[in-house]
Amino acid sequence: xxxxxxxxxxxxxxxxxxxxxxxxxxxxxxxxxxxxxxxxxxxxxxxxxxxxxxxxxxxxxxxxxxxxxxxxxxxxxxxxxxxxxxxxxxxxxxxxxxxxxxxxxxxxxxxxxxxxxxxxxxxxxxxxxxxxxxxxxxxxxxxxxxxxxxxxxxxxxxxxxxxxxxxxxxxxxxxxxxxxxxxxxxxxxxxxxxxxxxxxxxxxxxxxxxxxxxxxxxxxxxxxxx
Numbered sequence: 001x002x003x004x005x006x007x008x009x010x011x012x013x014x015x016x017x018x019x020x021x022x023x024x025x026x027x028x029x030x031x032x033x034x035x036x037x038x039x040x041x042x043x044x045x046x047x048x049x050x051x052x053x054x055x056x057x058x059x060x061x062x063x064x065x066x067x068x069x070x071x072x073x074x075x076x077x078x079x080x081x082x083x084x085x086x087x088x089x090x091x092x093x094x095x096x097x098x099x100x101x102x103x104x105x106x107x108x109x110x111x112x113x114x115x116x117x118x119x120x121x122x123x124x125x126x127x128x129x130x131x132x133x134x135x136x137x138x139x140x141x142x143x144x145x146x147x148x149x150x151x152x153x154x155x156x157x158x159x160x161x162x163x164x165x166x167x168x169x170x171x172x173x174x175x176x177x178x179x180x181x182x183x184x185x186x187x188x189x190x191x192x193x194x195x196x197x198x199x200x201x202x203x204x205x206x207x208x209x210x211x212x213x214x215x216x217x218x219x220x221x222x223x224x225x226x
Contacts, residue, residue, distance in 0.1 A: 004195045012195035027187060029179065031203060037179040039207075041097065042165045045104025049161065053109045054154060057116025058142065061150070067117060074110070082107035082168045086175055096176035100169060107168045108161040115157025119150030151222040159215035166208045 004012070020032030060067045082103045089099035123146050131141045173182025181204060188196040 004198065008195050009198060012193075012199050016196065016199055026178075029184075031181070031184060031200065034179060034181045034184040035203065035207065037097075038169050038173065038181045041100045041180065042104055042162075042169050045101040045169075046108050046162060046165050048101075049105045049108035050112055050158065052105075053112035053157075054116050057113045057154075057157075058120050058146070060113070061117040061120025062146075064121075067121070074113070078110045078114075082164075083171055083175065086172060090176065096178050100172045100176060100180070103172050104165045104169055107164045111160040111164065112154070112157040115160070116150065116154050119153025119157075120146055122153070123149040148222070148224075152219060152224070155215065155219040155222055159212065159219060162211050162215055163208070166204075166211060170204055 016031050020030040020035075022028075022030040023033060060070060085103055085106050086099060089102045090096065093099050093102065128141070128145065131145050136145070169180065170182035170185070173180035174186045177183050177186070181200060185197055185200045185204075188194075188200065
């Protein structure tokens with residue numbers, strides 16, 4: 001009893017990593033399987049959010065009138081905690097896994113939407129005027145002028161969204177149970193396996209760091225010197 005010693009932690013880490021994909025039934029799966037479930041939910045919710053937020057952000061950024069019309073709704077919905085949507089999602093969808101994906105969508109959509117709109121609205125007028133003078137088609141202007149100029153800001157929004165999504169999925173899985181790294185933490189806590197809880201916390205931190213590093217590299221690749 002008491003806090004685990006380094007030796008106990010080392011043993012727990014070795015045990016978990018020796019067979020991370022074991023499956024002994026619904027309530028006893030390895031950290032690898034649980035992590036795969038969490039990453040799949042985050043990836044799907046994030047992808048759907050990007051598919052909605054980036055095109056909508058483009059339209060809002062190019063239309064000051066639309067921005068003014070939608071801004072009050074965005075400001076009301078944005079501060080709502082993603083986990084506050086979970087009971088409504090569970091009641092409506094009646095599936096814990098899909099509800100988790102919905103919550104990831106909700107928490108991911110706002111940073112991407114706002115940053116995309118901000119990045120598009122901030123494209124230099126000179127570049128847009130040149131495109132207009134050359135009679136560039138709207139679609140070509142969007143992909144060859146606006147998108148490259150706004151890409152660093154869009155990637156910033158995506159990076160923020162991914163960080164929030166990874167935080168939220170762990171908490172959501174603790175609430176709904178079933179599978180996922182959040183459920184793994186809660187289940188091990190209920191089993192009083194503190195070493196496994198600490199191991200899972202370390203895994204969550206490392207995965208979060210790797211996801212952030214991935215987006216940081218993408219952001220660096222599209223950043224330009226004006």
